[in-house]
Amino acid sequence: MAAMAPGGASSSEIYKGNAPRLLLPTWVVIGVFLLVPVALMAIYSFLTKEFRGGVIWEFTLAAYDQFFLDRGLFGDEPPSIEWTYITIFWRSIWQAGLATVLCLLIGFPTAWFIATRDARMRTVWLLVVTVPYWVNLLIRTVSMKFLIRDEGPLNAFLLWTGVIDQPLGLINTNLAVQLGLFYSYLPFMVLPIYAAVERYDFALSEAAADLYADRWTILRLVILPVVKPGLVAGCILVFVPSLGAFLAPDLLGGAKSFMIGSLIEEQFKGAAGNWPFGAAAAMILMTIVMIVLLVYARSQTREAAA
Amino acid sequence: MRQLDLRRFPGFFAVTMLCVVVLYAPLMVVAVYSFNASSSITLWGGFSLDWYADVFTGPEAPKFRVAAMNSLIIAVLAGCGATIIATAAAVAMHRAGRFRGKTASFALINLPLMVPEVVTAVASLIFFTAIGFSGGVGTILLAHLTFCIPFAYLPIAARMQSIPDAYEQAAMDLYATPWEAFRLVLLPLMMPGIFSGFLLAFIISLDDFLITNFVKGAGVETLPTAIFGAVKQGIKPNIMAISTLMLGVSVVFVTLSWLIGRSGQRDKA
Numbered sequence: 001m002a003a004m005a006p007g008g009a010s011s012s013e014i015y016k017g018n019a020p021r022l023l024l025p026t027w028v029v030i031g032v033f034l035l036v037p038v039a040l041m042a043i044y045s046f047l048t049k050e051f052r053g054g055v056i057w058e059f060t061l062a063a064y065d066q067f068f069l070d071r072g073l074f075g076d077e078p079p080s081i082e083w084t085y086i087t088i089f090w091r092s093i094w095q096a097g098l099a100t101v102l103c104l105l106i107g108f109p110t111a112w113f114i115a116t117r118d119a120r121m122r123t124v125w126l127l128v129v130t131v132p133y134w135v136n137l138l139i140r141t142v143s144m145k146f147l148i149r150d151e152g153p154l155n156a157f158l159l160w161t162g163v164i165d166q167p168l169g170l171i172n173t174n175l176a177v178q179l180g181l182f183y184s185y186l187p188f189m190v191l192p193i194y195a196a197v198e199r200y201d202f203a204l205s206e207a208a209a210d211l212y213a214d215r216w217t218i219l220r221l222v223i224l225p226v227v228k229p230g231l232v233a234g235c236i237l238v239f240v241p242s243l244g245a246f247l248a249p250d251l252l253g254g255a256k257s258f259m260i261g262s263l264i265e266e267q268f269k270g271a272a273g274n275w276p277f278g279a280a281a282a283m284i285l286m287t288i289v290m291i292v293l294l295v296y297a298r299s300q301t302r303e304a305a306a
Numbered sequence: 307m308r309q310l311d312l313r314r315f316p317g318f319f320a321v322t323m324l325c326v327v328v329l330y331a332p333l334m335v336v337a338v339y340s341f342n343a344s345s346s347i348t349l350w351g352g353f354s355l356d357w358y359a360d361v362f363t364g365p366e367a368p369k370f371r372v373a374a375m376n377s378l379i380i381a382v383l384a385g386c387g388a389t390i391i392a393t394a395a396a397v398a399m400h401r402a403g404r405f406r407g408k409t410a411s412f413a414l415i416n417l418p419l420m421v422p423e424v425v426t427a428v429a430s431l432i433f434f435t436a437i438g439f440s441g442g443v444g445t446i447l448l449a450h451l452t453f454c455i456p457f458a459y460l461p462i463a464a465r466m467q468s469i470p471d472a473y474e475q476a477a478m479d480l481y482a483t484p485w486e487a488f489r490l491v492l493l494p495l496m497m498p499g500i501f502s503g504f505l506l507a508f509i510i511s512l513d514d515f516l517i518t519n520f521v522k523g524a525g526v527e528t529l530p531t532a533i534f535g536a537v538k539q540g541i542k543p544n545i546m547a548i549s550t551l552m553l554g555v556s557v558v559f560v561t562l563s564w565l566i567g568r569s570g571q572r573d574k575a
Contacts, residue, residue: 001407012401012471014402014474015488019402019407019411022394023398023407025532026395026414026415026455027390029391029452029455030414030417030418031414033449037433038425040432041433044432054435106324107325109317109321109322110322111323112315127325127564131556132333132455132558134556135314135333135552136530136552137515138513138534139333139552142537143335144332144337145338145541149541152337182328186325206312218312228554240420244423245517246515260424264428265516268428268431268520275432279428279432286425290420293420
């Protein structure tokens with residue numbers, strides 16, 4: 001997504017006619033091991049569940065029916081809306097949205113601060129922010145769990161300083177999941193905003209200051225609109241993975257902070273699973289993400305045209 | 307009137323420090339506690355390297371050693387494969403002019419980045435089950451190869467964007483074949499991008515938990531799935547020692563790719 005479409009100055013035709021041969025491996029690998037599987041998953045979401053896990057090849061809408069409609073314990077009552085799964089999706093959207101806003105609030109000032117250092121300090125600060133991105137996500141999430149446990153160092157420290165007189169009870173709450181998501185994807189927010197701020201032309205700020213705009217007016221009316229593409233890219237990069245996140249809700253959350261990722265995972269574990277239902281939930285998740293990405297792509301083209 | 311410093315906003319430095327604390331506090335705490343002499347993960351019992359010894363020689367050592375080997379083999383193979391595929395793709399996208407299916411190819415290369423990870427995981431599991439592949443190192447490798455391609459492609463394509471084709475044109479004017487122009491001129495120029503592409507793909511493969519967990523099958527573990535399994539029983543000090551070791555490996559890799567990126571930039575100047 002962050003990549004630029006090829007073209008421009010470096011485009012040349014030395015290997016003209018070789019494109020099919022050069023791109024064949026890409027098409028074979030991604031085609032066979034991603035496109036075909038996703039298509040197969042779409043088909044599976046319309047099949048009948050097999051009780052030992054797996055499917056029977058009989059077409060049915062049962063999986064989507066189970067997702068959206070409640071027909072009572074024996075399936076003979078008039079259908080009403082089933083809220084269980086919609087609630088889980090809604091919670092995921094909400095958590096991912098909140099994580100995005102938090103990352104934006106922390107990420108923008110950080111990116112701005114880094115981008116306005118001199119060249120040498122800038123690389124150092126960038127390295128400081130990127131190192132955690134390279135650290136295994138599982139290990140980061142486990143570290144967060146260790147830190148905020150009831151018996152963990154955070155509570156021990158706060159108890160010792162006397163700020164609290166009993167542990168915060170953070171673990172297994174929505175707040176813990178939120179903290180985990182925020183912590184997991186914060187670098188994704190900082191980097192694209194940094195790239196946008198680095199290209200920002202300070203003559204614009206000076207012009208605004210000459211016209212008696214104060215600092216915060218300049219920020220609101222000049223800087224933010226100019227670096228907006230970076231802000232939007234950062235939001236997408238945080239929101240999309242947060243929505244389908246598995247590790248943060250699974251390790252830091254409890255039963256009341258269940259998210260889409262765990263719901264889907266559960267359908268494929270052991271005999272209690274339901275493959276068509278899991279496939280249907282995955283289809284719905286993918287649809288939401290594709291809509292977000294399409295809206296983003298359209299706004300990009302509109303801006304490019306303007 | 308006092309000159310307004312337009313680069314400075316009050317409070318931004320504080321937020322940056324908060325950002326750094328949030329990013330590092332959990333990792334630092336785990337790193338410190340991995341040197342704890344006490345077997346309790348709560349109380350501090352003095353400095354020791356016992357848990358590191360436990361990682362390599364303790365009762366769980368063989369399990370983690372096998373998992374680490376699996377992770378390493380998969381990451382090297384998936385990283386190399388993805389890098390070769392991405393290099394060919396980058397040459398096509400930047401040196402083959404306009405051709406039919408260029409936009410579609412670009413979308414396809416980036417597809418693994420756009421499909422949510424859990425969806426890829428589900429789709430891969432369904433696919434491998436449907437064609438009768440039982441889970442193991444092979445299925446993990448194929449899945450990793452697929453999602454590593456865009457990560458290898460990004461730095462390679464970025465590098466190619468800054469290489470004008472004048473050098474290859476010159477080589478071909480001097481009767482180099484297109485293959486020689488690629489091998490002797492373009493490839494060396496692309497090398498910093500190719501190397502960062504490999505490093506990125508390697509780290510991404512090593513990092514993956516979710517997709518691996520779906521396609522690995524029973525009894526086969528990579529380091530992340532083995533750690534996840536152990537953490538489900540509670541965080542033990544040996545997990546903290548492994549985590550700290552992996553943290554160290556990551557830091558070495560970032561520094562390495564940073565140095566390479568810097569040398570690449572110096573070439574350009």
